[in-house]
Amino acid sequence: MxxxxxxxxxxxxxxxxxxxxxxxxxxxxxxxxxxxxxxxxxxxxxxxxxxxxxxxxxxxxxxxxxxxxxxxxxxxxxxxxxxxxxxxxxxxxxxxxxxxxxxxxxxxxxxxxxxxxxxxxxxxxxxxxxxxxxxxxxxxxxxxxxxxxxxxxxxxxxxxxxxxxxxxxxxxxxxxxxxxxxxxxxxxxxxxxxxxxxxxxxxxxxxxxxxSKAIDLGYAIIDAEPEGAEAVIHAIVKQTKGEIVGRGKVSKKDMHYTDEAFDIGTIEVDAPNNRLTLHVMNEFMAIDDAQQNRRSTYPDVIAAFSTETGRPLSTNEIKEGMELAVFKIDKSLIPLSSSVKDPTVYPEVEEALGIKLYDDAFKEKINH
CATH class of the missing domain: 3.40.1610.10 (CV3147-like domain)
Structure with a gap:
């Protein structure tokens, strides 16, 4: 206790x-x-x-x-x-x-x-x-x-x-x-x-x-904050064993609100020699690159950090022209509940976003 x-x-x-x-x-x-x-x-x-x-x-x-x-x-x-x-x-x-x-x-x-x-x-x-x-x-x-x-x-x-x-x-x-x-x-x-x-x-x-994992990560962030934005981002990557998928400027944000209390759409980030598309249904659910390669899929943790402050941004805080660092923690590095491994919870989200999630996230499981 x-x-x-x-x-x-x-x-x-x-x-x-x-x-x-x-x-x-x-x-x-x-x-x-x-x-x-x-x-x-x-x-x-x-x-x-x-x-x-x-x-x-x-x-x-x-x-x-x-x-x-x-x-x-x-x-x-x-x-x-x-x-x-x-x-x-x-x-x-x-x-x-x-x-x-x-x-x-x-x-x-x-x-x-x-x-x-x-x-x-x-x-x-x-x-x-x-x-x-x-x-x-x-x-x-x-x-x-x-x-x-x-x-x-x-x-x-x-x-x-x-x-x-x-x-x-x-x-x-x-x-x-x-x-x-x-x-x-x-x-x-x-x-x-x-x-x-x-x-x-x-x-x-x-x-x-x-x-407690969130609290421990929070203490790592607090300790790094006096050193500035890059120190915060580095601390998050180190603590979680996550990775920066890319950095760049937000070139387009296309979001709409539904009467079921969902914010749905995409946010595009122009990274060097690539463009990352973040698929949003209240939260970031997937990242695709310009070649339509899937770079990350729920239940991976997906975040967008302000390169100016190091803070993780909510979708409402992201504006066109902002500089972001797009981040992920692979699902293999976090505890997964039974619900995120349940294929029946995915169809309505996949339909709303127009992309596949479960098949991509658990393709190894499906193939075996």
Missing amino acids: RELTRKDVEAACKGGSVFASGGGGFYEHGLAMGQAALTLDKVKLVTVDELPDDAIILTCTAIGAPAGTTDWQMLGKDYIKAVQLVMEKYEGKIVGVMTPQNGKSSSTNGWLPSAALGLVVVDATGDIRAHPTGKMGAMGVANDLNYHTIQAVAGGKPEKGNYMELVVSGTSAKTSKILRIASDLSGGFIAAARHPLTAKYIKENAAIGGL
């Missing part, structure tokens, strides 16, 4: 910014929620091994489009309310919370409900990096017709008539679609709690240690 600190909040958000892969929420929001948690009570981070196999863990998240194209509002009380709504509906005792992904704010998703409701934060993630659909962080329950889930959301601006609370139960696939619509109606981003699962199940299906 580890008691989290204010420095851990900063580290989680900075390390989470890399695993955010262009999405994963908003840095200032993550800091605010994490620090607010520590003003309420102690926040305890535990490994899944420290919990009994039958302990129930709930996933805390935010649903929506992180590119900053909508007028959303999520307050700390909304994260707490979403968890309370599930606890009221669920018949068993919930002892811990976890995040379905790392990100600028999503790494601290569960900290506030943890402090407010006397729960522990579990050092596991549904996916170590950020992803566009709930299925990708659902640890195998996304298309399980035998798993009856409970999901709840809370958030939106009351003064605009957008605030809502919603609890749904049923299969993960159907209820997740309802919450996507709720997110759009509330303003494009909403706090959520979902999927009560046992510690035994989490141990077998999550990306174990996913949160």
